[in-house]
Amino acid sequence: MIKAGVLTISNKGFRGQRRDTSGPLIAEILAKVGYRVEKQDIVPDDHEKIAECLIDWVDNDGLRLIVTTGGTGVSPTDVTPEAMLKVIKYQIPGMAEAMRASSLPKTPHAMLSRAMVGVRGSSLIINVPGSPDGAKENLAVVLPALSHALAKIAGDTSDCSTR
Numbered sequence: 001m002i003k004a005g006v007l008t009i010s011n012k013g014f015r016g017q018r019r020d021t022s023g024p025l026i027a028e029i030l031a032k033v034g035y036r037v038e039k040q041d042i043v044p045d046d047h048e049k050i051a052e053c054l055i056d057w058v059d060n061d062g063l064r065l066i067v068t069t070g071g072t073g074v075s076p077t078d079v080t081p082e083a084m085l086k087v088i089k090y091q092i093p094g095m096a097e098a099m100r101a102s103s104l105p106k107t108p109h110a111m112l113s114r115a116m117v118g119v120r121g122s123s124l125i126i127n128v129p130g131s132p133d134g135a136k137e138n139l140a141v142v143l144p145a146l147s148h149a150l151a152k153i154a155g156d157t158s159d160c161s162t163r
Contacts, residue, residue, distance in 0.1 A: 022069040051087050
């Protein structure tokens with residue numbers, strides 16, 4: 001079982017002013033498809049706190065998959081992408097593009113998403129929206145590619161095509 005974590009990024013959630021519904025939903029989805037969710041937390045919309053948590057979960061706890069929820073829009077407090085850039089070695093833009101493309105028919109606001117997907121060490125970090133519906137929809141788009149992505153990130157050298 002691959003160890004995973006879910007990090008909610010929300011000032012109001014961190015202060016207890018809003019109940020976190022996206023984080024538990026993501027954890028439930030991941031568990032249902034076979035990931036072992038070992039960490040779940042809420043941090044404020046703060047570059048350093050986000051980066052510290054992601055680094056700790058990858059480097060110290062050995063989580064191979066982290067899904068963050070929240071902080072990916074264009075509000076002044078939305079800083080998840082900036083924190084990600086401090087943490088990851090490289091991006092996987094196709095996954096983020098696929099999430100935005102799948103959301104666009106549902107809402108024109110999808111084009112405002114700055115969500116990223118990136119790699120640190122042998123771990124994959126995925127940003128999804130803070131709304132439960134948006135988080136669920138975006139996660140559903142990338143789930144079919146996750147096991148392959150994680151295998152490749154970990155060094156699997158087998159051919160990608162089965163044809």
